[in-house]
Amino acid sequence: MNQIELIRALPKAELHVHIEGTFEPELMFAIAQRNQIQIPYQSVEEVKQAYNFHNLQSFLDIYYAGANVLVHEQDFYDLAWAYFEKCAEDHVVHTEMFFDPQTHTERGVEFATVLAGLKRACTDAKEKLGISSQLIMCFLRHLSEEKAFETLEQALPFKDDIIAIGLDSSEVGHPPAKFERVFAKAREAGFLIVAHAGEEGPPAYIWEALDLLKVNRIDHGVRSEEDEGLMTRLIAEKMPLTVCPLSNLKLCVVNDMADHNIRRLLQKGVHVTVNSDDPSYFGGYMNDNFVAIQQALDLNNDELKQLAINSFEASFISDEEKQKWIAEVKQI
Numbered sequence: 001m002n003q004i005e006l007i008r009a010l011p012k013a014e015l016h017v018h019i020e021g022t023f024e025p026e027l028m029f030a031i032a033q034r035n036q037i038q039i040p041y042q043s044v045e046e047v048k049q050a051y052n053f054h055n056l057q058s059f060l061d062i063y064y065a066g067a068n069v070l071v072h073e074q075d076f077y078d079l080a081w082a083y084f085e086k087c088a089e090d091h092v093v094h095t096e097m098f099f100d101p102q103t104h105t106e107r108g109v110e111f112a113t114v115l116a117g118l119k120r121a122c123t124d125a126k127e128k129l130g131i132s133s134q135l136i137m138c139f140l141r142h143l144s145e146e147k148a149f150e151t152l153e154q155a156l157p158f159k160d161d162i163i164a165i166g167l168d169s170s171e172v173g174h175p176p177a178k179f180e181r182v183f184a185k186a187r188e189a190g191f192l193i194v195a196h197a198g199e200e201g202p203p204a205y206i207w208e209a210l211d212l213l214k215v216n217r218i219d220h221g222v223r224s225e226e227d228e229g230l231m232t233r234l235i236a237e238k239m240p241l242t243v244c245p246l247s248n249l250k251l252c253v254v255n256d257m258a259d260h261n262i263r264r265l266l267q268k269g270v271h272v273t274v275n276s277d278d279p280s281y282f283g284g285y286m287n288d289n290f291v292a293i294q295q296a297l298d299l300n301n302d303e304l305k306q307l308a309i310n311s312f313e314a315s316f317i318s319d320e321e322k323q324k325w326i327a328e329v330k331q332i
């Protein structure tokens with residue numbers, strides 16, 4: 001089996017995907033029309049042309065504009081269902097999806113509406129596609145601590161539907177320390193914790209995520225390599241990094257995929273995983289990310305299998321489920 005065939009055959013878990021970032025232009029147009037909401041683009045082509053980002057902020061501006069068309073429970077269902085169909089194509093058997101309630105509640109959409117649409121898609125994905133899933137609610141870090149506290153309050157009645165709390169959006173200038181208190185409250189309430197850190201932000205943000213937020217996983221974390229002490233700690237604690245190669249390329253975290261450090265991190269013993277982040281915007285879903293790094297970095301079959309195993313080990317499924325999927329990876 002060559003590497004590309006192996007990538008397709010491997011069962012995989014996705015641990016870093018923003019459901020709003022899976023919004024394909026075609027669906028965005030269809031929902032905009034259905035809801036009679038104007039978007040600042042004339043055609044699907046025009047939207048795609050706008051996806052020429054030079055950093056995280058230029059992407060976020062378009063991302064929030066697209067999310068504006070999501071209003072009804074069915075809109076959130078359709079969004080998530082389209083993503084699950086992509087998972088099925090790529091043999092992603094388990095996914096832990098981020099959602100950003102503040103992107104919607106700030107526009108007057110009810111928290112319960114967002115969650116109901118996503119939950120219904122998760123239930124259908126299990127029944128019809130055999131894909132398991134969890135939801136991770138993220139705070140938008142460019143907004144205030146107070147807003148994050150309000151959002152946590154809104155989430156508490158839905159505690160059983162949300163596995164973890166995360167932190168996303170514009171990283172630089174919004175360190176994890178800003179949210180130390182609200183994450184302490186989230187931990188007390190029984191949520192697991194993840195946070196974006198070390199994508200554009202410095203290694204110091206990763207230390208903060210570990211020490212102040214007490215994360216179970218780091219999202220991105222590719223800049224950890226700049227700090228030897230941090231690398232030692234990540235390896236010792238087997239702290240997972242949810243790495244997103246095509247996102248890093250598209251947002252100029254790396255200038256060339258051949259310069260990406262995921263293989264080096266893997267070889268050094270860091271618990272890295274492969275993920276798509278905002279696949280509609282960054283040019284590819286799970287297998288596209290695997291293929292891109294395989295081709296640029298010449299990953300061998302053992303390394304590809306290790307990445308798939310890491311994805312299950314780093315996931316929030318039960319040990320029994322982890323062992324089942326890891327055994328399946330090893331059999332291929």
Ligand SMILES: [Zn+2]
Pocket residue numbers: 016018168196219277278
């Ligand atoms: Zn992300």
